[in-house]
Amino acid sequence: xxxxxxxxxxxxxxxxxxxxxxxxxxxxxxxxxxxxxxxxxxxxxxxxxxxxxxxxxxxxxxxxxxxxxxxxxxxxxxxxxxxxxxxxxxxxxxxxxxxxxxxxxxxxxxxxxxxxxxxxxxxxxxxxxxxxxxxxxxxxxxxxxxxxxxxxxxxxxxxxxxxxxxxxxxxxxxxxxxxxxxxxxxxxxxxxxxxxxxxxxxxxxxxxxxxxxxxxxxxxxxxxxxxxxxxxxxxxxxxxxxxxxxxxxxxxxxxxxxxxxxxxxxxxxxxxxxxxxxxxxxxxxxxxxxxxxxxxxxxxxxxxxxxxxxxxxxxxxxxxxxxxxxxxxxxxxxxxxxxxxxxxxxxxxxxxxxxxxxxxxxxxxxxxxxxxxxxxxxxxxxxxxxxxxxxxxxxxxxxxxxxxxxxxxxxxxxxxxxxxxxxxxxxxxxxxxxxxxxxxxxxxxxxxxxxxxxxxxxxxxxxxxxxxxxx
Amino acid sequence: xxxxxxxxxxxxxxxxxxxxxxxxxxxxxxxxxxxxxxxxxxxxxxxxxxxxxxxxxxxxxxxxxxxxxxxxxxxxxxxxxxxxxxxxxxxxxxxxxxxxxxxxxxxxxxxxxxxxxxxxxxxxxxxxxxxxxxxxxxxxxxxxxxxxxxxxxxxxxxxxxxxxxxxxxxxxxxxxx
Numbered sequence: 082x083x084x085x086x087x088x089x090x091x092x093x094x095x096x097x098x099x100x101x102x103x104x105x106x107x108x109x110x111x112x113x114x115x116x117x118x119x120x121x122x123x124x125x126x127x128x129x130x131x132x133x134x135x136x137x138x139x140x141x142x143x144x145x146x147x148x149x150x151x152x153x154x155x156x157x158x159x160x161x162x163x164x165x166x167x168x169x170x171x172x173x174x175x176x177x178x179x180x181x182x183x184x185x186x187x188x189x190x191x192x193x194x195x196x197x198x199x200x201x202x203x204x205x206x207x208x209x210x211x212x213x214x215x216x217x218x219x220x221x222x223x224x225x226x227x228x229x230x231x232x233x234x235x236x237x238x239x240x241x242x243x244x245x246x247x248x249x250x251x252x253x254x255x256x257x258x259x260x261x262x263x264x265x266x267x268x269x270x271x272x273x274x275x276x277x278x279x280x281x282x283x284x285x286x287x288x289x290x291x292x293x294x295x296x297x298x299x300x301x302x303x304x305x306x307x308x309x310x311x312x313x314x315x316x317x318x319x320x321x322x323x324x325x326x327x328x329x330x331x332x333x334x335x336x337x338x339x340x341x342x343x344x345x346x347x348x349x350x351x352x353x354x355x356x357x358x359x360x361x362x363x364x365x366x367x368x369x370x371x372x373x374x375x376x377x378x379x380x381x382x383x384x385x386x387x388x389x390x391x392x393x394x395x396x397x398x399x400x401x402x403x404x405x406x407x408x409x410x411x412x413x414x415x416x417x418x419x420x421x422x423x424x425x426x427x428x429x430x431x432x433x434x435x436x437x438x439x440x441x442x443x444x445x446x447x448x449x450x451x452x453x454x455x456x457x458x459x460x461x462x463x464x465x466x467x468x469x470x471x472x473x474x475x476x477x478x479x480x481x482x483x484x485x486x487x488x489x490x491x492x493x494x495x496x497x498x499x500x501x502x503x504x505x506x507x508x509x510x511x512x513x514x515x516x517x518x519x520x521x522x523x524x525x526x527x528x529x530x531x532x533x534x535x536x537x538x539x540x541x542x543x544x545x546x547x548x549x550x551x552x
Numbered sequence: 553x554x555x556x557x558x559x560x561x562x563x564x565x566x567x568x569x570x571x572x573x574x575x576x577x578x579x580x581x582x583x584x585x586x587x588x589x590x591x592x593x594x595x596x597x598x599x600x601x602x603x604x605x606x607x608x609x610x611x612x613x614x615x616x617x618x619x620x621x622x623x624x625x626x627x628x629x630x631x632x633x634x635x636x637x638x639x640x641x642x643x644x645x646x647x648x649x650x651x652x653x654x655x656x657x658x659x660x661x662x663x664x665x666x667x668x669x670x671x672x673x674x675x676x677x678x679x680x681x682x683x684x685x686x687x688x689x690x691x692x693x694x695x696x697x698x699x700x701x702x703x704x705x706x707x708x709x710x711x712x713x714x715x716x717x718x719x720x721x722x723x724x725x726x727x728x729x
Contacts, residue, residue: 094564094689154621219627230629232636232646240653248660255664262679263588263687282668283677286686288585288594290671295590296603297667304609304660308653315649518589522565 087520088182094518098263101510101517104360105264105360109507112359120499127493128462130486131206139209140530141486147479148469152487153203154319155461156340159344160200161242161316162337162457164249165309166345167193171252172305175298181373183516184365187260188356189349190253190502195501196348197246199494204238206490234318248308252301255294258284259515313341320464327407327468330395336388343381343427344457350374350450354443365512368441368448368536375440378453382431385460388425403473411467415480419463555654556697558704559682561690562712565591568691571714572597575695580707586682586692595599608666609659616658620651683718690717697721 092100109117134141144151167189174182178222205211217239219229229236262284265277284290320328330336350371357366396408411420430452433439440446471478505511562568565587572585572594582598595602621644628634629641639646668674682692693716695707704721711719 098688219623225632228632230634230636231624231628231650232639232643234649237653238647240650244653244657247657251660251664258673259589259687265679266681266687278679279676281679282673282675283679284673284687285679285681286586286588286596288587288591289600290673291587291590292595292600293603293605293667293671296605297663298608300609301660302665303615304656308656308667309658311649311652318649515589519591 082154087184087367088517089367089371092364092521094521097521098267098514100364101362101512101514102264102267105507105510108481110359112501113507117503120496120503123492123496124500125493126489127491127496130489130493131202134206134486134490135211139207141484143482143484143487145481146477146482147472147477148466150469151462151466152483153483155208155458155465156338156491157200157203157207158316158461158465159458159551160196160203160494160498161313162341162344162461163348163454164193164196164200164245164345165313165338165341166347166349167191167196168245168249168305168309169342169345170349171256172302172309175302175444176306179373180520182368183520184367184370184512185349185353185374186363186516187253187256187509187513188352188511190256191248191350191502191505191511192345193249194246195498195505196345197242198499198501199250201242201246202494202497203490207341232324234315237315238319241312245308245312246324247546248301248305253304255297255301256513256516257509258282259294260340260510260513262286263514264510304407310338311391313338320468322375325472326401326403327396327411330392332388332395336385336392339381339384339388340427340457340460343378344454346374346377346381347450347453347457350378350446351454354447354450356506358512360506360511362512365517368443371446372440372442375434375446375449378431379434382427382434382453386428389428406471407468410471412465414467414471416463416467416470419459420467423456423463426452427460430456505513555721555723558695558697558702558707558711559718559720559722560693560695560714560716561683562693562715563690563717565691567715568693569593569597571693571711573703574710574714575693581692581696581698583696585694586686588687588689588691591691605670607668609663611682612662613655613659616654616662617651619658620654621647624650637660653695654720 113247142152170182170189171186171193175186205214208214214232217229220226258281261277261281265274265281268274268277314334314337317333321330321333323329353366353374354371357363385508393408396404399405411417429451433445433449439449466481562571562573568585568587569591572582575582576597578598585594585598587594624647625642625644628643628647633641681687681695683690686692693711697704708719
């Protein structure tokens with residue numbers, strides 16, 4: 082494993098810069114425009130739907146007195162979950178010294194940012210009067226001051242999501258600064274160069290700065306790791322602290338965190354397979370990267386499957402008739418189709434990835450990653466809707482079906498996500514140039530080990546080694 | 553006051569690492585080393601102290617957490633206590649999640665701000681690069697010509713022996729773009 086190079090094609094340092102920056106200076110191709118216009122159209126459909134539901138009221142949704150949370154909260158949890166894989170790759174794998182992350186961390190972090198943006202929209206719309214969203218913030222006000230209720234998981238969620246977005250943004254930007262400087266120094270004078278110069282903060286590559294930079298990066302990774310776990314834990318508490326059968330379970334935090342990383346990793350794979358093809362990054366995002374991420378999918382799929390089984394076992398073992406009913410209803414009730422889509426996509430289909438040949442076949446991995454995303458969306462739908470629509474009182478049982486407005490809003494969130502992502506691919510290097518350069522020698526058999534032999538320290542110049550980076 | 557510098561330009565991290573180590577062993581004064589990416593081992597080669605930023609992170613994180621616990625206690629138990637499901641005014645366990653989030657926010661953001669202040673990085677600052685390629689594929693060792701004992705020719709030979717691809721002398725700082 083370690084003898085394999087992380088970057089293929091024996092690149093020189095200059096070539097890495099060239100390869101990664103080249104797509105940004107080329108005119109976008111037909112595929113990009115097609116994808117961009119499609120995403121923008123979706124975004125506009127979603128924008129119109131949001132404008133309509135805000136001016137009319139959220140009575141335009143299919144919610145009723147029994148099913149008070151459905152599509153919007155499903156979408157919220159789905160998007161937050163997507164974001165988590167970005168932080169996993171950028172922070173947790175950094176702490177675990179997984180060098181392969183360097184090729185994908187920039188794109189995965191961008192995915193996190195855009196996913197959290199999409200997620201943030203839904204609770205804000207759900208408030209019904211989003212122009213009062215600032216009431217979530219504890220500020221001195223003319224009503225008393227009436228403070229927010231710090232005992233409420235919904236308030237915790239507000240703090241978790243805003244902190245998560247801020248830290249992710251800062252982490253992403255810090256990682257970007259050296260690359261912006263690289264872009265600045267290769268750009269012809271003009272507006273673009275001025276912008277790169279502005280945002281690269283006068284970065285000059287001084288090692289004294291690099292030293293602090295590495296420390297900051299390590300600290301942020303160390304902070305982001307517990308943060309990402311706390312965020313989805315708190316999201317799960319939105320449910321687990323209530324008394325609805327199917328929600329009131331102690332397994333929820335780990336179950337949600339594992340599911341989040343599972344869905345996010347699937348989304349990273351979807352995006353990476355597209356990016357390597359359309360941006361010609363085959364040498365940087367290699368089959369090995371796809372292979373490692375597919376293995377992570379098997380792992381997280383197993384964790385999710387374990388959670389599903391534990392939930393079922395606990396429900397039947399508990400002897401609580403309401404809890405048992407909730408799960409019988411999931412397995413065989415009117416929305417059983419959603420449950421079985423979830424199980425098929427999240428548990429059965431990912432098992433195909435055990436086979437090396439499936440992992441090596443990019444179209445297959447791509448298809449599986451999309452199915453996992455579908456399955457994980459349905460997981461949240463199952464948790465939210467099937468738990469709510471039949472709870473303690475049969476007299477208040479109700480069914481739920483989304484309206485076109487809700488579907489348009491979901492489509493709009495995908496539009497927002499992909500519009501942002503496609504723009505990101507055009508204006509910012511999708512692979513972290515500086516970090517890839519650092520691992521360029523990794524695994525090349527004619528590269529000397531990183532630590533230099535101590536006896537050479539004072540004995541003078543080394544013999545000319547074959548220059549590893551420019552074969 | 554003018555200062556004189558001797559620049560050695562290198563093509564890969566092995567050379568810069570070796571040259572830096574040897575320069576330090578010879579007692580030459582290393583003004584700075586410029587690299588396109590973080591070369592591991594340079595910290596020891598240059599003899600730099602570890603960054604003190606973790607202290608900023610720790611102290612500000614602690615401050616943020618402390619402030620938030622106080623604020624939650626003050627709003628929920630002092631300023632306007634509200635009975636929520638009969639829970640005690642001072643429900644400390646329920647304050648933990650937000651306290652944690654605020655701690656992370658304070659620690660993370662303040663570390664980054666401290667980093668910018670410590671290295672004087674700010675938007676729109678003009679970068680003073682020794683050579684423009686230093687953000688792409690060149691490594692620069694910048695030696696300070698301290699006094700008359702600095703033998704220019706000898707140092708030139710020294711840099712050359714580490715496969716320097718460019719050697720030049722600069723007067724007063726590194727401003728050339």
